[in-house]
Each structure stands twice: as C-alpha cells, then as structure tokens.
Amino acid sequence: KSEEGKLRSKNRNDRRSGIYRKALDLFVEKGYDATSLSMIAKRSGISKANLYYYCPSKEDLLYQIHLNDLESRFVPIIEAAEKESDPKKRLVHFLRxxxxxxxxxxxxxxxxxxxxxxxxxxxxxxxSIWGKAYTLMRRSIVEMQESGEAQRLRDSFLAFLGAGMVFWIVYWWDYRRQDNAEELADTLVKIFLEGLETRTGKIKSKVK
Known part of the structure; x- marks a missing residue:
C-alpha cells in the first residue's frame, strides 16, 4: 500500500473504533434495545447514511463490538494462560x-x-470464543485430577462452575468500586481451588 492508502486505512479504522466506543457507551447508558442507529450516528458525529458504511445494522454493530472486545481482551488472557505448563497456575492466571x-x-x-x-x-x-475458556479450564482440571491434586468429580461440571462464577460477576458487581477487584479475584480463586483440590493437593500447595 502507498503511504496515502495506509493513512486512509488508518483513518477508517480510527473512525470505526470511535463508533464502537460511542455505541457501547450508549448501550451502557440506555440499554441496547433503547438505543437507535440515529442516536449512535449523532453521538459519533456522522450522518446515519455514513454509519451504514461501517455497519449494515445495529445487530451487526453489537456483534462487531463484542468480537473486537473478545479479540483484544479475552483471547490474550487465554493465550497467556495456555503458556503456563502447570495446570493449577494456569487456572489461577485465567480466573484472576x-x-x-x-x-x-x-x-x-x-x-x-x-x-x-x-x-x-x-x-x-x-x-465459540467463550468456549475456549471452558476448554482451558477442563483440560487444566483433568491434568490436576490425573496428578492427584484435584477431586475426581465430573470435569465438565467443574469447568462450567469455574467459568460461571466469573461470568455471573457482571450481574452484581458495583463498577464504582474498582479498588475491590483484586480482593474479589483472590476470593474467587481461593474458593474455587479449595473446592477443587484434594487434601493431598492442598498439602502440596502449603509446602510450596
């Protein structure tokens, strides 16, 4: 691409990112159902016709925003956890x-x-992207079970329970209290691991 072409591409991407941010702000403020494309266009400082250039529908916009969020924030968490060879440390990293x-x-x-x-x-x-969390957790739990560190309960149930504990946070968490996030992460990891580990696994943890 020429420098001019790269600049045009960057400007389009910047504009698209700006629209995503403005639209998501409106979804948070007013709710998805109550937010119209006209409102999004106005908040973004563009015409509704120009907005259609970036997204054919409000549903498609929601999808693109969610996909972008997962690819930029969630997938890197999975990838970083996958690099950890120890299954317990892998679980701790992911859950936190x-x-x-x-x-x-x-x-x-x-x-x-x-x-x-x-x-x-x-x-x-x-x-399918969310499912990567289930796959990572289930594999880690199975590895801990095979080494005698985790109880021999159904691994699929345990994986869903662990991921579900985190997913459910969004429905009750007070987003004004960011100072408590680390304490919550520590509490969640402690509760999940104490329910998961065998007595032998807990002794190993204390020795470490």
Missing part, C-alpha cells in the same frame, strides 16, 4: 485475569447479557 476483565467496565455486563440479541451465526461465533 478473567475476573479483572469482567470487573473493569459495565460494558462487560451489556456484552454478556446481549449475546441473546445476536443472530445465530454471530452468536455462535461469540460462544
């Missing part, structure tokens, strides 16, 4: 960082809740 992500902004509540508003194809794509 995922908790920080869910407590960072009320936008998390909107995005989680409004998955129901997506068309099936878009919803399936989002759920």
């Amino acid at each position: 960082e995922f908790t920080f992500m869910c407590t960072s902004s009320p936008a998390s509540r909107v995005l989680v809740h409004e998955v129901r508003s997506l068309k099936k194809g878009h919803r399936d794509k989002i759920l």
